[in-house]
Amino acid sequence: WNLLDNALKYSEGKPEITVTVTSREAEAMVSITDGGPGIPKADQTQIFDKFVRGSDARKAAVKGTGLGLALVKTIMADHGGRVMLQSELGAGSTFSLVLPLHTES
Secondary structure, eight states: OHHHHHHHHTSTTOOOOEEEEEEETTEEEEEEEOOSOOOOGGGTTGGGSTTOOOHHHHHTTOOOOSOHHHHHHHHHHHTTOEEEEEEETTTEEEEEEEEEOOOOO
16 A cells, blocks of 8 residues: 555656556566656665655655555565665656465465
8 A cells, every 4th residue: 555655755746657567487576657757866775774764755745654555565574575766867666565475285
C-alpha cells in the first residue's frame, strides 16, 4: 500500500501507475512504476532509512514522515525478501518487491 500511495503522491498530475507481477526461478516480484519526477542518485539508498525523505520531496513539500520505505524494507527482509529501486530523474521510479517462492517437497 505504501508504494502505491507514494506513486500517487509523487506523480504530479501523471497518476498513471503500472503494477506488474512476475516470477522467475525461485522468486516472485511485484513492481510498481510511476511517472513521477524520479529520485536523485544521491537519495536512492538513504530513502530506505527511518525518518529520511528525499531532497526533492522536502523541496516540493510533499507530506510524509520518512517511515514508509523503511517499513517496506523491514517487512520485506522479515519475509526473506528485498525491495529494489530503479529511478531516473524526469523519468519516474520503479520499486520492486522480491519474495522467495516456497515449494512443497
